[in-house]
Amino acid sequence: MSGGADQARPLGDLEGLLRQALAPVEPPPDLAERLEGTLTEIHGLATGELEGWELSAMRDPSRWPQIPRAVAAAGIATGAGAALVVLRVRAQQRKRTATDPLDLVESTMRAAVDETRRLLDR
Numbered sequence: 001m002s003g004g005a006d007q008a009r010p011l012g013d014l015e016g017l018l019r020q021a022l023a024p025v026e027p028p029p030d031l032a033e034r035l036e037g038t039l040t041e042i043h044g045l046a047t048g049e050l051e052g053w054e055l056s057a058m059r060d061p062s063r064w065p066q067i068p069r070a071v072a073a074a075g076i077a078t079g080a081g082a083a084l085v086v087l088r089v090r091a092q093q094r095k096r097t098a099t100d101p102l103d104l105v106e107s108t109m110r111a112a113v114d115e116t117r118r119l120l121d122r
Contacts (some may be wrong), residue, residue, distance in 0.1 A: 036087055039080045043119070046077035086117045 050073050057063050089111045093104075 024029060032087065032091060036084065039084045039087065043077055043080035043084060045082065046073045049073035050077060081116075081119050085112055088115045 052072060053070050058067060089108060092111050093108060
């Protein structure tokens with residue numbers, strides 16, 4: 001009969017371990033700045049890779065093996081750019097206190113468009 005009590009104890013320990021393992025962890029204060037710096041660097045490198053390409057060069061069959069590199073650079077630049085827009089818009093939204101959901105959507109969309117324009121102007 002004592003077997004039931006022994007079985008309950010390990011489950012209690014497991015619950016405590018899970019609670020401890022899943023406890024919220026505060027990110028380092030400079031995480032957003034480091035992430036933005038890394039994404040900016042990645043975006044710049046990928047954009048630099050694309051700047052060397054000319055569409056007319058793709059007609060030359062000897063350059064076709066390099067096309068996947070250009071496609072990858074375009075994808076990386078797009079992904080890093082999108083992540084930068086989201087990161088910057090989220091930072092702006094944390095500073096604002098909008099109570100009306102429609103105002104929040106409007107300001108978020110405006111901020112996303114503004115950040116996208118800034119990124120494309122570089």
